[in-house]
C-alpha cells in the first residue's frame with residue numbers, strides 16, 4: 001500500500017487476484033531491493049565510479065523519489081566524474097542529465113526531487129568554451145534557454161502545475177540573458193486567453209505587472225485600466241469561477257481610487273442585474289460588491305448610512321444563498337455596525 | 339456512505355501498514371517511511387489508541403535512521419538526513435516520551451546550517467528550498483527548546499516575501515498561494531509569535547472560499563476537493579480563530595465519506611484508495627471540528643494538544659467544542 005497517493009480509484013480484489021499480483025510483484029521487489037542494497041552500500045564506501053553512476057540511473061528510473069540516490073548521483077559527479085573531465089565533457093554530462101530528467105518529468109510532473117536535480121545541473125555547469133582566448137557563456141546560455149522551453153511544455157500539459165510555474169519563475173530570474181517582462185506578460189495573456197480559469201496565470205500576471213510598473217516600463221495608470229478591461233471581459237464572458245474575481249480584487253487593491261471603485265461597482269451591479277444563471281457568478285457579484293462598497297465606506301464616505309445599508313442587505317442575501325459561509329457574512333455585518 | 343467514524347478499522351489499518359512488505363509500493367515509498375510513522379502514530383493518538391503500535395520497535399526504527407555524517411535523521415536506515423524526516427523523528431520521539439535519545443546539539447546545528455542568506459531553509463545539503471522546510475526547522479527548534487538560536491527576523495522576513503495579494507502564501511517568494519503553504523507559513527508565524535504579519539481578513543476570506551458545494555476543501559481556486567486540505571485549511575483557520583467561517587458539518591460529512599469502511603483508512607476523496615497521509619489529515623480535521631471521542635489536536639504542531647501544552651508551547655488557536663455524540 002502506498003503512503004501518500006492521489007486520484008487512485010479504490011478497487012476490491014478477490015483474494016486470488018491479490019495473491020497473483022503479489023506473486024507477480026515478487027520478482028520486481030527482489031530486483032528493486034537488490035539494486036537498492038548495491039547502490040546504498042557503494043554509497044557508504046564512497047564509490048564514485050562510472051558503474052555506480054549507471055546504477056543510480058537504473059534505480060532512479062524505477063523510483064524517482066529516492067532523494068538519497070539523487071544526492072549520491074550528484075556526489076559521484078562532483079567527486080568522481082567531474083575531476084576527470086574537461087569542461088566540454090562536463091557540459092555534455094549535464095546536458096544528458098537534463099535530457100534524462102525531462103523524460104522522468106513527463107512521467108512524474110509532481111516529483112520535487114526531479115525539478116531540484118535540474119536546478120542543480122543548471123547551476124553547476126561550466127559557462128562555455130573559450131573563443132579566441134576569451135571565456136564565453138555559450139553552454140550556459142543554451143542550457144538555460146532550453147530550460148524555459150521545458151517549463152513551457154510542462155505547463156502545456158498541466159497549466160496549473162505549481163512546480164512548473166515555480167520552476168519557470170526560477171529560470172526567468174536566473175537566465176544569463178534575462179527575458180523581458182513584457183514577453184512574460186504576453187505569455188500570461190496567452191495562458192489566460194486559453195482558459196480564464198487558470199488562476200496560476202492570473203497570479204503570474206499580477207507579479208509581472210508589478211515588476212513592469214515599478215521599473216517604469218509600463219504606465220501604472222494606463223496599464224491598470226487595460227487590466228480592468230481584460231478582467232471585465234473575463235467576468236462577462238465566462239467565469240463561473242473565482243480566478244478573474246480574485247484578480248479583479250487585486251486590481252482594486254485597497255481602493256484608494258474613488259472613481260475606479262465607483263465605476264467597477266456600477267459594472268458589477270449591471271452584471272448582477274442581468275440575473276446570471278450561475279449561482280457562483282451571482283455570489284461573486286454580491287461578494288465583490290460588499291467588499292468594494294466597504295472600501296468606499298472606509299476610504300471615501302465614512303459614515304454613509306446608504307452604503308452601510310446596501311452592504312447589510314447584500315450580506316443578508318449572501319447568507320441565504322450561501323449558507324456554507326453564513327458566519328462570515330454575519331461577522332462582516334457585525335463589523336459594519338461597529 | 340458511512341455517517342460515523344470507523345475507529346477500530348482505522349486502527350487496524352494503521353497497524354497493518356508494516357505488514358505489506360510483499361507489495362512493491364511499500365518499498366517504493368521508503369523515502370517517506372519516517373513521515374509515515376509520524377502520520378500513523380499521530381493518527382492513533384488522535385483516536386486514543388497509542389498502544390496499537392509497539393513503542394520500543396518504533397523508537398528503534400527512528401534511531402536506526404540517524405545519519406551520523408550529517409547529524410540528523412533520514413527517512414529510512416541508510417537514507418540521507420533531511421529536514422522533513424528530522425522533524426518527524428523528533429515528533430515521534432516526543433510523542434513516545436523518548437526525546438532524550440536525540441543528540442540535540444547536533445540536530446540543532448544541522449537545522450541551522452540549512453538556513454539560507456535570504457532566510458528560507460533548504461531541505462538538505464543539496465539545497466531545494468521551500469517554506470515547508472522553513473516550517474520544519476521552526477517547529478523542530480521549538481520542540482527542542484532551541485528557538486533562541488534562530489535568527490527570527492531573517493526567518494520572518496522571508497515569510498513576508500511569500501505573502502500574496504490574496505492573503506495566502508506560496509512555496510517561495512513569488513509563488514502562487516497554496517493551502518499547504520498557507521498552513522506552514524501561518525503555523526511558523528504562530529510559533530514565532532508573529533501572526534501580526536498575516537493579513538487576517540483577506541487570508542480568512544481566501545481560506546473560507548476553499549469550501550466547495552460538496553463540503554470538501556480545495557487547496558487553490560478552481561481545483562478539486564481533497565481530504566488533506568481539511569487539515570491545511572482548517573489548521574490555518576483554527577490558528578486565526580475563524581473555524582466557523584466554513585460549514586463544519588458539510589466538511590465532516592465529506593471526510594467521513596472518504597473512509598474505506600471495509601478495510602479502514604481515509605482517502606483523498608470518496609471512492610479512492612486510502613493511505614496513512616490522508617488518514618491522519620482526515621482525523622486531524624475531524625478533531626478540530628469537535629468530532630466526538632477524538633483527542634484534541636494542536637493545529638500549529640499537528641500533534642496531540644496535551645503534549646504541546648505540557649511543553650508550555652500552546653498558542654492561541656481555537657478548535658470547535660468537542661461534541662459528546
Ligand SMILES: [Zn+2]
Pocket residue numbers: 006564565566567606616
Ligand atoms: Zn491530498
